[in-house]
Amino acid sequence: MPSHRLLRTLLFATCGHFAASIDNGIGVTPPRGWRSWNQFDTAINQGLIEAQYAAMVNKSRMVDGVPTSLLDLGYSSAGIDDGWQKCNSGPGGVGFHDAQGYPIVDTSKFPDMKAMTAKARSLGLTAGWYGNNCACKETRPACGLTNGSDTCFAGDVKATLDFGFSSMKIDSCGIQRNMTNYARLFNQSGTSVMLENCHNGNPYHPIREAGDRVDCPMNFFRTSGDIRPQWGSVLSNLMTTAEFNAGLAGPGCWGYPDMLEVGVSAMPARGGLEYLSYAEARTHFAAWCIVSSPLVLSHDMTNDTTMDAVWDIISNREALAVNDAWAGDAGVLIKQSEEMLPFANCHWGFNQFCNNSAWMVWKKELPGDKVAILLMNNRNTTANVSVSWTDLPPDMEFRCAAGGCPVRDIFAHEDLGVHEGGFTATNVASHDSSFVIVQQCAKEPSYPFHCVNETIR
Secondary structure, three states, X not given: OOOHXXXXXXXXXXXXXXXXXXXXXXXXXXXXEEEXXXXXXXXXXXXXXXXXXXXXXXXXXXEOOEEEOOOOOOOOEEEOOOOOEOOOOOHHHOOOEOOOOOEOEOOOOOOOHHXXXXXXXXXXXXXEEEEOOOOOOOOOOOOOOOOOOOHHHHHHHHHHHHHOXXXXXEEOOOOOOOHHHHHHHHHHHOOOOEEEEEOOOOOOOOEEOHHHOEEOOOOEEEOOOOOOOOHHHHHHHHHOHHHHOOOOOEOOEEEEOOOOOOOOOOOHHHOOOOOOOHHHHHHHHHHHHHOOOOEEEOOOOOOHHHHHHHHHHHOOHHHHHHHHOOOOOOOEEEEEOOOEEEEOOOEOOEOOOEEEEOEEEEEEEEOOOEEEEEEEEOOOOOXXXXXXXXXOOHHHHHHHHOOOEEEEEOOOOEEEEEEOOEEEEEEEXXXXXXXXXXXXXXXXXXXXXOOOOOOOO
């Protein structure tokens, strides 16, 4: 096995412009797992989290006729979010860090953090933690923190390692927003910890520096504001990746437009019961796959009704393979309608409106001369959505123009034959999509290129 630093060196040599200031060698593909916030808010406790662990390794459902768990599909990390800390428990009743900068756990909810993370490890999972908490955010903690000092940063890092957590999500609520501080201290610890920036796109998102170097003191970073289970929210969050992904997101440093809302029903505290339709949920999932977003589930995995309803979405191995793949392209919007439609609830907790295109086409280049394409219908009515081969990278356009290219349907798991000129998804339902892979044609001994094999795998 190569060392973390050697792995990082090899990775950046392969990927050209990437470099990073968190040198932990992990997050080579977009992370995949679960977090508690979107479904449970702060109403969490150790028993609830351990029940989610058990659900992640449950093999009662099938993929291709084989009993399969979420862990088998790569969902390996399970994280607690806000609600573990004991608010106003620091010296003088201020903050949730003690005088030495160590975070104070609410033991009435989490009596034994070490036992909880040990339970995760015993099941083959990793446990994730959460810092810079919002439920009782600190602006002047008892440990005398300023954004550039180490006291509370060091206490958080020490507690993360003491308790046995393997990832750390840093929110934007309190004063501890300096991701470089966290990256430096975790690097110095010698233990690899997945570091997540949840700062709503800024500050401390990746920065392009001189010499085409990208400074990224985290393994993945939020590109958006908070998400909710509403179509307008999904669209507005997805669109933020168009700004942040290009030239910034890649192996070891992924952009994500917040956690997945697949299977989530919002709590009454967040404005009542909300949920995505099946069509919206699978398009939401496919969109996160095609922009190389970390796939962080947040529904109640112990609810069999919910799990049965979303299983074929979250267990789609072909969609997951698109998410994992890297060929220098994190996924981009290549085409959209000029017609704009209004959507409500574009931001968590607010009934704000936004405008988005009536249809969109996203693409991600894949290894093996393939490209994934997501054709989205955002209308309230059925519509056709098309992509032309001239919308693809130049070499692919040339090859497909010479006789068409084979297309495979990721949702239906079937080949759709060779298509000349482009591909049209017909009768796409409202807020639904067509998710396909296009294969470049094989090169014959002499010009022109043409397709000699219509099967895509």
